[in-house]
Amino acid sequence: MSKTFVLAPDSFKESMTANEACQAMRLGIARIFPDANIISVPMADGGEGTVDAILAACAGEKVKCEVMGPLAEQCVEAYFALLDQGQTAVVEMALANGIQLLDVSRRNPLYTSSYGTGQLISAALDQGVKRIIIGLGGSVTNDAGIGMAQALGARFYDIKGRELNLGAECLLQLDRIDITGLDPRLAQTDIVIASDVTNPLLGPNGASYIYGPQKGATAAQVPFLDQSLAHVAAIVQSQLGIDVQDIAGSGAAGGLGYGLMVFASAKMSSGVETMLDLVQLKQYLPQADYVFTGEGAIDQQTLQGKTPFGVMRIAQQFNVPVIACAGRVGEGIDALYTAGFSAIFSIVPECCTVEQACLHGAENLERCCENIARIMRMAES
Numbered sequence: 001m002s003k004t005f006v007l008a009p010d011s012f013k014e015s016m017t018a019n020e021a022c023q024a025m026r027l028g029i030a031r032i033f034p035d036a037n038i039i040s041v042p043m044a045d046g047g048e049g050t051v052d053a054i055l056a057a058c059a060g061e062k063v064k065c066e067v068m069g070p071l072a073e074q075c076v077e078a079y080f081a082l083l084d085q086g087q088t089a090v091v092e093m094a095l096a097n098g099i100q101l102l103d104v105s106r107r108n109p110l111y112t113s114s115y116g117t118g119q120l121i122s123a124a125l126d127q128g129v130k131r132i133i134i135g136l137g138g139s140v141t142n143d144a145g146i147g148m149a150q151a152l153g154a155r156f157y158d159i160k161g162r163e164l165n166l167g168a169e170c171l172l173q174l175d176r177i178d179i180t181g182l183d184p185r186l187a188q189t190d191i192v193i194a195s196d197v198t199n200p201l202l203g204p205n206g207a208s209y210i211y212g213p214q215k216g217a218t219a220a221q222v223p224f225l226d227q228s229l230a231h232v233a234a235i236v237q238s239q240l241g242i243d244v245q246d247i248a249g250s251g252a253a254g255g256l257g258y259g260l261m262v263f264a265s266a267k268m269s270s271g272v273e274t275m276l277d278l279v280q281l282k283q284y285l286p287q288a289d290y291v292f293t294g295e296g297a298i299d300q301q302t303l304q305g306k307t308p309f310g311v312m313r314i315a316q317q318f319n320v321p322v323i324a325c326a327g328r329v330g331e332g333i334d335a336l337y338t339a340g341f342s343a344i345f346s347i348v349p350e351c352c353t354v355e356q357a358c359l360h361g362a363e364n365l366e367r368c369c370e371n372i373a374r375i376m377r378m379a380e381s
Helices: 018-032 050-057 093-097 115-126 146-151 168-173 184-188 207-211 221-240 252-264 271-279 307-316 333-339 354-359 361-380
Strands: 004-007 037-040 061-068 075-083 088-092 131-135 155-157 176-178 190-194 267-269 290-298 322-329 343-346
Touching: 004 018, 018 037, 018 050, 018 290, 018 361, 050 075, 050 088, 050 271, 061 115, 075 093, 075 115, 088 093, 088 115, 093 115, 093 131, 115 131, 115 146, 115 184, 131 271, 146 155, 146 252, 168 221, 176 221, 190 252, 190 271, 207 221, 207 252, 221 252, 252 267, 267 271, 271 307, 290 307, 290 361, 307 322, 307 333, 322 354, 322 361, 333 343, 343 361, 354 361
Parallel strands: 004 037, 004 290, 088 131, 131 190, 190 267, 290 322, 322 343
Antiparallel strands: 061 075, 075 088, 155 176
């Protein structure tokens, strides 16, 4: 009797998209189980690759549009997914304002902005959608979503009545917020934030201190960025009567989570759970014999809502064994076994640099899945 394998990996960052990971897994398994029923369900958690994973797993339409990149002089071709006969849009902020769009030498959160994400949201509203799901991972911004709000019609002025420039550098100059021009369609649309970041906006565990350095912020800039976000939050509370700075996830994407809650009345949700619902993974599990999942790194942080953990929790409901593959297997995986993972494998066959591991990711994943399948075949004999 042929086996049914459900493949539900996330992307392996800087190596494979989720769809490419599915293809590598499929090739390895099919070499040992040529008659197997293999179902690919590419996954994401709201970060880079979310829209591509959704389009690969669901019947949807890709809508392209040109938007401002992380820097004001940039123009990038981004896109979003239309689902549910045009009723739902899935927007990935990384496609407009992601860290991958800038070379390391050009990354500086004082000057990058989320304006392009606001343009993506506007383009989705132009399609007449009733719901917009926004994935926040992979940003290179730290502007509290002010750029996004500017693109959607909000205005921000300094004490002399001049509009603020884009980027975090001028946020301390904010004196007055005018939301009378904010796109009225936002109030008629269900805006959902898909993010598994739980950081608040401010403080040592906030957007600037935790994520600022990886976006190019120097040690001297980080306190300035945090002070700037605190100033924005104080003005918002004073003039708009909104205080969401301490809500888990408000610090996501350099405070874009905060900005979306303030200016778009967005609701925070788990990224992986939102994606699991969209791709309807559960429908494939009653007939599954095995589930394969994975991403670039698996360690104790996987338990904090990462894609493999979300996949495993769903598979547990159907008593389906879950095998996880990763480029790096870190500390604390005993806790993952306790939680319910059946097996966890590193796909890297020998000592090498990260760059080499990423370069050969697909072939390593294919070989790893073939070896796992060989063990399964031997166990049947």
